[in-house]
Amino acid sequence: MKANPKDVLTGTYYIDGDVACGYGALAAGCKFVAGYPITPSTEAFEAMCRRGPQVGAVFIQMEDELGSMAAVIGAAWSGVKSMTITSGPGYSLMQENIGFGAMVETPFVLLNIQRGGPSTGVPTKTGQADMMQSRWGSHGDYEIIAIAPESPQEMFDYAIKAFNLAEKYRCPVMIMSDECVGHMTEKVVIPEADKIEVEPRRLFKGPAAEYAPYKPDPDLVPKMAKAGDGLKLYITGLVHDERGYPVKNEDYKAAYVRRLIDKIKRNKDKIIEIREEAVDDADVVVVSYGISSRVAIKGVEIARENGIKVGTLRLVTVWPFPDERITELARKVKAFVVPEINYGQIVFDVARCSHGHANVVLVPHGGAGVHNPNDIADAIEYAAKEKKKIQGVVEHKTRLEKLVFEGGYKLKE
Amino acid sequence: MNSLISALHKGIDKSGIDRTKISVPSDIPFVPGVIKELGVDYFQTPRGRAIAFGTGLKLGNPGLKVIPVVGDLMTLGGNHFVHGGRRNMELLVLCVNNFIYKKIGGKPTPSMPAAFSPYSTFEEPFNFPHLGNSCGAVYTARWTALHTEELAQSISEALHKRGLSMIEVLAPGPDYYRDINDIESDILQFYYENAVVKNNEDPRNVAITPDEKIMVGKFTDKERPTFIDSYNVQHSKILKDKFTPHGTVSQEQKASGDKNV
Amino acid sequence: MSEIRFAGYGGQGIIRSGIIAGKAASIYDNKHATMSQSFGPEARGGACSSQLVVSDSKVLYPYITVADILVAMSQEGYDKFEPELSENGMLLMDEDLVKPKPPRGTMKVYPIPATRFAEQLGNKIVANVVMLGFFTAVADVVTYDAMKKAIPSSVPEKAVDLNLKAFDRGYEYGKELLQK
Numbered sequence: 001m002k003a004n005p006k007d008v009l010t011g012t013y014y015i016d017g018d019v020a021c022g023y024g025a026l027a028a029g030c031k032f033v034a035g036y037p038i039t040p041s042t043e044a045f046e047a048m049c050r051r052g053p054q055v056g057a058v059f060i061q062m063e064d065e066l067g068s069m070a071a072v073i074g075a076a077w078s079g080v081k082s083m084t085i086t087s088g089p090g091y092s093l094m095q096e097n098i099g100f101g102a103m104v105e106t107p108f109v110l111l112n113i114q115r116g117g118p119s120t121g122v123p124t125k126t127g128q129a130d131m132m133q134s135r136w137g138s139h140g141d142y143e144i145i146a147i148a149p150e151s152p153q154e155m156f157d158y159a160i161k162a163f164n165l166a167e168k169y170r171c172p173v174m175i176m177s178d179e180c181v182g183h184m185t186e187k188v189v190i191p192e193a194d195k196i197e198v199e200p201r202r203l204f205k206g207p208a209a210e211y212a213p214y215k216p217d218p219d220l221v222p223k224m225a226k227a228g229d230g231l232k233l234y235i236t237g238l239v240h241d242e243r244g245y246p247v248k249n250e251d252y253k254a255a256y257v258r259r260l261i262d263k264i265k266r267n268k269d270k271i272i273e274i275r276e277e278a279v280d281d282a283d284v285v286v287v288s289y290g291i292s293s294r295v296a297i298k299g300v301e302i303a304r305e306n307g308i309k310v311g312t313l314r315l316v317t318v319w320p321f322p323d324e325r326i327t328e329l330a331r332k333v334k335a336f337v338v339p340e341i342n343y344g345q346i347v348f349d350v351a352r353c354s355h356g357h358a359n360v361v362l363v364p365h366g367g368a369g370v371h372n373p374n375d376i377a378d379a380i381e382y383a384a385k386e387k388k389k390i391q392g393v394v395e396h397k398t399r400l401e402k403l404v405f406e407g408g409y410k411l412k413e
Numbered sequence: 414m415n416s417l418i419s420a421l422h423k424g425i426d427k428s429g430i431d432r433t434k435i436s437v438p439s440d441i442p443f444v445p446g447v448i449k450e451l452g453v454d455y456f457q458t459p460r461g462r463a464i465a466f467g468t469g470l471k472l473g474n475p476g477l478k479v480i481p482v483v484g485d486l487m488t489l490g491g492n493h494f495v496h497g498g499r500r501n502m503e504l505l506v507l508c509v510n511n512f513i514y515k516k517i518g519g520k521p522t523p524s525m526p527a528a529f530s531p532y533s534t535f536e537e538p539f540n541f542p543h544l545g546n547s548c549g550a551v552y553t554a555r556w557t558a559l560h561t562e563e564l565a566q567s568i569s570e571a572l573h574k575r576g577l578s579m580i581e582v583l584a585p586g587p588d589y590y591r592d593i594n595d596i597e598s599d600i601l602q603f604y605y606e607n608a609v610v611k612n613n614e615d616p617r618n619v620a621i622t623p624d625e626k627i628m629v630g631k632f633t634d635k636e637r638p639t640f641i642d643s644y645n646v647q648h649s650k651i652l653k654d655k656f657t658p659h660g661t662v663s664q665e666q667k668a669s670g671d672k673n674v
Numbered sequence: 675m676s677e678i679r680f681a682g683y684g685g686q687g688i689i690r691s692g693i694i695a696g697k698a699a700s701i702y703d704n705k706h707a708t709m710s711q712s713f714g715p716e717a718r719g720g721a722c723s724s725q726l727v728v729s730d731s732k733v734l735y736p737y738i739t740v741a742d743i744l745v746a747m748s749q750e751g752y753d754k755f756e757p758e759l760s761e762n763g764m765l766l767m768d769e770d771l772v773k774p775k776p777p778r779g780t781m782k783v784y785p786i787p788a789t790r791f792a793e794q795l796g797n798k799i800v801a802n803v804v805m806l807g808f809f810t811a812v813a814d815v816v817t818y819d820a821m822k823k824a825i826p827s828s829v830p831e832k833a834v835d836l837n838l839k840a841f842d843r844g845y846e847y848g849k850e851l852l853q854k
Contacts, residue, residue: 054655070469073469074473075470078472078473183711184709184710234449246445294735295735
């Protein structure tokens, strides 16, 4: 299905990532936004508040993020595409209802403009330390999809993709952006509506008596419904059968939660988007995502000038994780270098998938800034030269880290 | 129990509203049979989130009538209730006050009067109708679950109110009808016998205390622009013809030429 | 590649300067231009800055490492960001508001009474655009035509004429200065 021309602000703009994401969401047909303003995601909320009412999208500033997330799921069940926007502390509050949304298989999009953490952290500066939270933040087993854009243009493009994936797989989709991309202003080209593909809701069409909200199609995704259609929906966060009715039987639980997981895992190949460059004859592959993948190229260029064969693998979708591809590469390369703005999150999945075949080097960053490309280049050089097989993850000492250690956890004067 | 369910049945019938347009978000587990019989859409939300969830349902499709049935109203759901009232979101909140969380072993709730705790409690309970009224609810009432007729009447009235209505129902939890034991029916009987109907009483005076009669009745019935009214007025004023009002504009508003809003 | 820092105090349109120059470079000159602004306490009232990286290829590192150009509209902004300016860099400053130290290395200094010119034009709020005109003339990062195209969509409709006038005032002053 093509986007509705009314929803698409076709043209060329010079806007920041937050705003671009808001425009992308509206272009995808988002008609409901609930949120609670929090730096550095506020500009996205503002963009939607400004433009939303002109294209029939309702926004509401809720009392808190618990309510925002609940309202977004409610709106989804009323039949509209919905989203929320947040950062750090707000994201933590949303976890309860994210689990609920995943459990009752609700399509919605969440934009997290990651900032420095933990707790209040550094509200106005960047971070990538919510990646594991996006995967495991709510209690219990469930699967979500996470996307990490690296530019305002991608914020627009991947907002649309996020909505499409949410509809296709009836699950929460997280846009795991960060302050650097959110507050970065660049050229954004918004195409004509007929160039934008949007996924319509996977609605049940048939006699009401035959509808079962959790009866899966062959791809393991059940048909969605909306309130007010006389379907007598029974939707609960309790473990339920295909009709949605609560069950306590262990077999049912196993079957239900298994499908919840497998509807993402089995469709992984269709969901995962990675971008590789020069990996085929590489000694070292830099695995990165979001803003770090952009900065990493600079480090890669420096390493190449020094004669190292280095390729890049960018995780556009971070979750689900491309296990098989990392394992395959691990057998060919000497090492992976993983720069991320945290003290090690995605790097452990890289290590898990490399099964000891390749060394795995983390280039950490405490947040509130992006990597110094020279640190990434140094890590690449080290990884290329290291002859020993090293168990676990090697943590590269960056310039900043050295100062921290030399100063005894204070920056050395 | 079942008295709440039957009051809901009667109230919806009386209101003349199409049941398929009614959504019941609730943090209380109703059994599927009950929902099927009621013929509504039901969503069991995380504890306390029914009002927030209902806010999304209502704004996503203003054609729906949304009845959040809330157990953890003033604990987990307190802030949602307070702001729902302030915004005058069109929701009929049924606050089921069962004084104890029977299901998890009799832990006290904020509304529990002293007499119902084994060692008594030292905390002041909330006065729900007063709280609802203060937050801006356009309709507040309280009935025991045995006041089926009055409760049904209140539900049907409240379903036609434009804004947030709140009815406090003194009842054991909705699951109880499966295994009512003597004590529970005794308690219900105790509420009923100790209740005095005081319609239009100032909500400030209707707190439930262990030593006094329980006042029931309709305490608030007023008019205020709803969230959607205000949303439409504000955006129409600024955006003019670039804005299409959200949802349907009520007959009263059309008749009054939007004077009130 | 050029790394440019615009610095001043809140209310001078420092962020706006970054946006207009970035827009001109990326949309009308077809280059890559990434603008980031500083947020937080320093953005309110006191020192305020935006950073712009302009390049012929994709901008990979979005922040300034060594600034090629510092556009200073306040003493505080100058003091804070002068150290990151390259020894071969270029300092553009409002000569009435900034008292610079002696330049380092081969650093070039271009003074303009931007705020005074803006006041003469009727509103000191366009001082940043006078400065942008001056920047366009002396720095050779964005073209005159691109800037003229970028301004109308970046300022309030009723202020377009004044802004274009302010831009030309700064641009001409810059050209004259270069000829001297």
